[in-house]
Amino acid sequence: MPQAILHDYYRSSASYRVRIALNIKGVEYERRPVNLLEGQQQSDEYRALNPQGFVPMLEIDGHRLVQSLAIINYLDLRFPTPPLIPTPxxxxxxxxxxxxxxxxxxxxxxxxxxxxxxxxxxxxxxxxxxxxxxxxxxxxxxxxxxxxxxxxxxxxxxxxxxxxxxxxxxxxxxxxxxxxxxxxxxxxxxxxxxxxxxxxxxxxxxxxxxxxx
The missing domain is CATH 1.20.1050.10 (Glutathione S-transferase Yfyf (Class Pi); Chain A, domain 2)
Known part of the structure; x- marks a missing residue:
């Protein structure tokens, strides 16, 4: 079973960042593509999960996390090795x-x-x-x-x-x-x-x- 579910779009820069971070941390995840060109991010179904209507959104540890830098920061704290942000x-x-x-x-x-x-x-x-x-x-x-x-x-x-x-x-x-x-x-x-x-x-x-x- 995957540890996480990533709602993303294949060519979204922010989604691309989170995919990299998940891979570096060795976190298994399931992708659930959201077609930005078709406006799926604005659907009632998706906005019920993420009111901002953006990608990526990461479901992990019972949380729904948004904003790529916030997600990367979470992953770095949750899975500290290897680090993506230095400590000093x-x-x-x-x-x-x-x-x-x-x-x-x-x-x-x-x-x-x-x-x-x-x-x-x-x-x-x-x-x-x-x-x-x-x-x-x-x-x-x-x-x-x-x-x-x-x-x-x-x-x-x-x-x-x-x-x-x-x-x-x-x-x-x-x-x-x-x-x-x-x-x-x-x-x-x-x-x-x-x-x-x-x-x-x-x-x-x-x-x-x-x-x-």
């Missing part, structure tokens, strides 16, 4: 800051509901929506590169993956989908390449998930 205060702040640069600064501006609003309600063309997406990635990654480089190793912080890498990998997947050049971010690209060599990251990739019908 300054190191913890550094790793959490890098995770938040992606999860709080870049990603929300490019969330599907924002892109749909730009196109449908505000009448922007697909070309304009794609340009919006690429702009906010290109604005956010330089700061992350500069912030990470002095303390990076094999990964964004040292030589073991942290929550920062868990957030980075889905973001660079999206950057490549929208043809955002990554040549100027050697630290980020190196960490991404090393992370994707690990099965915990590779198994979470959207291409290896069931696509909702």
């Amino acid at each position: 205060a300054a190191e913890r702040a550094h790793v959490v800051a890098m995770a938040m640069m992606v999860a709080c600064d870049i990603h929300p501006l490019n969330n599907l509901r924002v892109l749909k609003y730009l196109k449908n309600e505000l009448g922007h063309s697909q070309e304009e929506v794609d340009a919006w997406y690429a702009h906010w990635i290109s604005e956010g990654l330089p700061a992350l590169e500069t912030f990470a480089a002095p303390r990076a190793g094999t990964f964004l912080f040292g030589d073991a993956p942290t929550a920062a890498d868990v957030c980075l990998v889905p973001q660079l997947f999206n950057a490549r989908r929208f043809n955002v050049p990554l040549d100027g971010y050697p630290t980020l690209v190196r960490a991404d390449e090393n992370a994707n060599r690990l099965e915990a990251f590779a198994a979470a990739h959207p291409d290896r998930q069931e696509v909702p019908q």
Whole structure:
């Protein structure tokens, strides 16, 4: 029996993060895909479970957990080995800051509901929506590169993956989908390449998930 149930969408960045974290922690889980393109996240059935109507949502230990960073924090406390967030205060702040640069600064501006609003309600063309997406990635990654480089190793912080890498990998997947050049971010690209060599990251990739019908 799985230890957890993950409600997610295969190409959702936030869901991708949680799949990686679950894999790193060795937590068995059942995926229950929620088709964002079809609006299943807004259904009465799903909102009865998660009033915010977002993915991911993780059912574990009798709890329904939402928000990817909160879920990752829960998993790190519940299953402490291997750690995703360091214990020393300054190191913890550094790793959490890098995770938040992606999860709080870049990603929300490019969330599907924002892109749909730009196109449908505000009448922007697909070309304009794609340009919006690429702009906010290109604005956010330089700061992350500069912030990470002095303390990076094999990964964004040292030589073991942290929550920062868990957030980075889905973001660079999206950057490549929208043809955002990554040549100027050697630290980020190196960490991404090393992370994707690990099965915990590779198994979470959207291409290896069931696509909702």
